[in-house]
Amino acid sequence: MAQPDTVTRILDTAEVLFAERGFAETSLRNITSKAKVNLAAVNYHFGSKKSLIQAVFARYLDPFTERFHRALDELEARHERDGSEIPLEELLETMARTVLEVPAERNSLKVFMRLLGLAYSQAQGHLRGYIQSEYGDVFTRFTELVRRATPELPDAERFWRLHFILGSVIFTLSGLDALRDIAEHDYGERVSVSDLVLRLRPVVVSAMQAPLPG
Amino acid sequence: MAQPDTVTRILDTAEVLFAERGFAETSLRNITSKAKVNLAAVNYHFGSKKSLIQAVFARYLDPFTERFHRALDELEARHERDGSEIPLEELLETMARTVLEVPAERNSLKVFMRLLGLAYSQAQGHLRGYIQSEYGDVFTRFTELVRRATPELPDAERFWRLHFILGSVIFTLSGLDALRDIAEHDYGERVSVSDLVLRLRPVVVSAMQAPLPG
DNA sequence: CTCAGTTAGAAACGATTGTTTGAATCTTCG
DNA sequence: CGAAGATTCAAACAATCGTTTCTAACTGAG
Numbered sequence: 001m002a003q004p005d006t007v008t009r010i011l012d013t014a015e016v017l018f019a020e021r022g023f024a025e026t027s028l029r030n031i032t033s034k035a036k037v038n039l040a041a042v043n044y045h046f047g048s049k050k051s052l053i054q055a056v057f058a059r060y061l062d063p064f065t066e067r068f069h070r071a072l073d074e075l076e077a078r079h080e081r082d083g084s085e086i087p088l089e090e091l092l093e094t095m096a097r098t099v100l101e102v103p104a105e106r107n108s109l110k111v112f113m114r115l116l117g118l119a120y121s122q123a124q125g126h127l128r129g130y131i132q133s134e135y136g137d138v139f140t141r142f143t144e145l146v147r148r149a150t151p152e153l154p155d156a157e158r159f160w161r162l163h164f165i166l167g168s169v170i171f172t173l174s175g176l177d178a179l180r181d182i183a184e185h186d187y188g189e190r191v192s193v194s195d196l197v198l199r200l201r202p203v204v205v206s207a208m209q210a211p212l213p214g
Numbered sequence: 215m216a217q218p219d220t221v222t223r224i225l226d227t228a229e230v231l232f233a234e235r236g237f238a239e240t241s242l243r244n245i246t247s248k249a250k251v252n253l254a255a256v257n258y259h260f261g262s263k264k265s266l267i268q269a270v271f272a273r274y275l276d277p278f279t280e281r282f283h284r285a286l287d288e289l290e291a292r293h294e295r296d297g298s299e300i301p302l303e304e305l306l307e308t309m310a311r312t313v314l315e316v317p318a319e320r321n322s323l324k325v326f327m328r329l330l331g332l333a334y335s336q337a338q339g340h341l342r343g344y345i346q347s348e349y350g351d352v353f354t355r356f357t358e359l360v361r362r363a364t365p366e367l368p369d370a371e372r373f374w375r376l377h378f379i380l381g382s383v384i385f386t387l388s389g390l391d392a393l394r395d396i397a398e399h400d401y402g403e404r405v406s407v408s409d410l411v412l413r414l415r416p417v418v419v420s421a422m423q424a425p426l427p428g
Numbered sequence: 429c430t431c432a433g434t435t436a437g438a439a440a441c442g443a444t445t446g447t448t449t450g451a452a453t454c455t456t457c458g
Numbered sequence: 459c460g461a462a463g464a465t466t467c468a469a470a471c472a473a474t475c476g477t478t479t480c481t482a483a484c485t486g487a488g
Contacts, residue, residue, distance in 0.1 A: 006465080006466085022238065024239050025238050027444075027445065027446085028447090029444085029446095037466090038465095038468085039446095039447095039467090039468090040447085040448080040449090040467070040468090041465085041466070041467090042447095043446080043447060044465075044466085049446065049447090117335055120389060121331055121332060121336070121388070122335070122336075128392075156397060156401040156405075157413065159396075159400070159401065160386070160397070160405075160410070163385070163389075164385075164386055164414065164417055166385065167381045167382040167383070167385025168378040168379070168382050168385075169381070170385060171334070171378075171382075171384060171385050172374070172378055172381050175334060175335075175377075178342075179377055182373075183370060183374070186373070187369050187370040187373065191370075191374075198428075199371065199374050199427050202424040202425050202426070202427050203375060203424045206420040206421055206425075207417045207424075209420065210416040210417045210419070210420035211416050212416070213412045213415060214412075220435080220436085241475065242475080242476065242477090243476095251436090252435095252436055252437050252438085253476095253477095254437070254477085254479090255435085257477060258435075259435090262476080263476065263477095429488105430487100431487095432485100432486095432488105433484105433485085433486090433487105434483105434485075434486100435485090436482080436483070436484085437480105437481085437482075438481090438482100439478105439479085439480090439481105440477105440478085440479080441476105441477080441479090442475105442476100442477090442478100443474105443475080443476090443477100444473105444476100445472105445473080445475075446472100446474100447470105447471075447472090448470085448471070448472100449468105449469085449471085450468100450469095450470105451466105451467090451468095451469105452465105452466080452467075453467085454463105454464080454465070454466080455463085455464070455465085456464090457461095458459105458460095458461095
């Protein structure tokens with residue numbers, strides 16, 4: 001089998017190492033030596049370490065946003081025909097399906113989620129700005145649809161609940177390996193990612209439908 | 215006012231910088247220069263950067279675990295007298311109260327939560343091991359009480375739901391500043407930490423009581 | 429006061445970081 | 459083939475990192 005080209009080998013290796021140790025803790029020498037690529041190749045092909053980090057995200061987020069937009073188009077068209085509102089469950093289902101779909105093509109969902117978690121928690125100010133400016137639109141569109149699906153919730157309440165849920169998902173899936181080991185050791189059952197998504201569904205729906213705070 | 219001693223000045227400065235930028239991204243020179251302390255002071259008083267990181271956590275977690283154990287003692291004693299089980303709401307309430315209590319003495323809860331979030335997300339393998347070995351007991355005790363309060367949940371399901379909730383809390387509170395700015399800008403209301411805890415309560419309870427996945 | 433022990437300070441250590449350089453090699457196409 | 463451009467490579471760059479060393483200053487007990 002032919003070796004993938006240098007750019008691909010760098011991206012493949014970088015996303016795994018970034019997901020394992022974080023950005024600052026992963027040196028370009030770690031990446032290039034494991035990828036069997038010359039050190040200077042990163043700066044040659046990507047310009048800088050910052051740009052490499054952004055490129056790693058783009059390789060996930062570009063196809064994700066495209067598919068998600070398409071899925072929302074279809075969902076809206078279907079409900080526009082019969083004049084019904086899109087129910088919350090369908091919106092969450094669509095998002096979950098798209099999230100599961102995209103990384104399946106290449107790497108594991110775990111890496112994708114770890115990266116998302118790092119984007120929120122690590123310093124890397126440039127990353128948050130980059131993601132917001134490049135991919136903020138699809139999130140805005142989604143939240144607007146959620147707004148129409150949950151008209152009983154005050155706007156601020158819905159905002160916070162969406163972030164509670166985002167925290168659950170990112171935290172759980174990005175720490176999946178460690179948690180899975182504990183769960184397997186203590187309860188003897190090995191969960192897959194789709195098991196977890198199945199477990200998340202009723203919890204997420206209940207969270208969104210919780211009574212308003214007194 | 216008398217300057218706090220060197221050790222305290224280092225810890226005060228380190229916890230803020232760690233919370234802002236992470237561990238790897240915060241150099242000892244950042245800390246010592248901002249704390250107006252000699253560079254060598256960190257290695258003299260703490261031995262290494264690793265030990266400094268652990269000391270920062272210990273200053274929060276030592277009083278937290280002590281108070282939390284005491285609060286659980288009291289809760290158990292009260293319910294042992296009338297033979298009733300401790301309801302889930304009381305357990306969550308007790309934990310929330312203790313979490314809010316401890317950092318109020320010194321710094322903001324935000325820093326405490328940012329640090330907890332970093333402990334989970336950052337590489338720093340030594341940190342997870344340290345926290346687990348030093349403070350694992352109180353968490354084990356708490357989960358056992360939650361088990362008795364939710365006998366209808368399978369053990370594995372309860373394990374995962376607790377971590378879903380942990381994710382919500384840590385993610386939201388550790389990203390509080392950024393989220394608060396957005397919420398204030400979009401919805402014109404400035405939330406406090408206790409507002410957020412108030413909002414979290416019904417969501418968390420509903421999450422734990424969600425129907426089992428099909 | 430004196431002296432032992434603790435703390436503070438300036439300077440340097442070796443190691444590692446991201447990046448740049450310039451020559452060597454490979455690829456492409458007229 | 460052969461020249462032009464793209465890519466690879468080894469080496470070095472300056473900057474920064476955590477840590478160590480050694481001396482100076484301070485502190486409290488006899």
